[in-house]
Amino acid sequence: MLEQDLITVGLTKTEAAMYTWLLNSGTSTPTEVAGATGINRTTVYSSAKELSKKGLISMVVSTSGTSLTSQSPHVLESLVQKEDAIVKEKRQATQRVIDQLDAEDSYQYASRHQFDSLDLAVSHISEKFMSLIGAQPMTALVGWAYADKRTAIPFVEILQDLALTHDIGVPVHILSFSKEKQTQDMAVHQPPLHVRRWNGVELFPTNSIILGETVIYMFKRAGVYHITYMSDGMVVGQLKSLWNVLWDASEI
Secondary structure: OHHHHHHHHOOOHHHHHHHHHHHHHOOEOHHHHHHHHOOOHHHHHHHHHHHHHOOOEEEEEEOOEEEEEEOOOOHHHHHHHHHHHHHHHHHHHHHHHHHHHHHHHHOOOEEEEEEOOHHHHHHHHHHHHHHHHOOOOOOOEEEEEOOHHHHOOOHHHHHHHHHHHOOOOOOEEEEEOOOOOOOOEEOOOOOOEEEEEOOOOOOOOOEEEEEOOEEEEEEEEOOEEEEEEEOOHHHHHHHHHHHHHHHHHOEO
16 A cells, blocks of 8 residues: 555655665665565666655665665655646646637737638738738838749739728838839829839748738648738847848849
């Protein structure tokens, strides 16, 4: 019964057998423990080291040999307290994970959606557009267009339509990674649409919009349109900085 309780507390079967015997026998050598319990002598040494780490026995090594002495069973209370602390930490970590996953709905981390048609994808973005642009005053709506013809997403036109539909009243500035020659300025609409081309390395392989502290990614893969919202402050800040540098260095 005692050994089983010790196992429940957290000792191995071997450690429980050794500790129980030492409680009854006092100071003993590893050879004596091995002979009395039937545990292999090598295993006695390794288990004694573990029991010593847990504070349940003292292990003294001298020129005359090694002696093992049991310590007060009250040491077990500290083991239980450590287990409680570990369980508490695991619960807190689990709750943080759950909170992060739940936060996807409010776009604090990342929220991913898939649509079978471009119309459905654009409609979804449009529904979220107003709440996002209202979160922070904007002087311009900025974004990246990645090789529209290859992705079969007319992203530049989509952004212009969204800006018009929601009457944001600020210019639309788009960095295009397409190698195709495009109309540089579409000021016929209000707000005007300005497109600059970046002829260097294609650093940003998806279409995206930066709205305040949120980035919306949009791409097509295997016939399915994917939309991801990301609101990680560090990521958004780095993208804004990169966008500003490339905008200044791009072709007008």
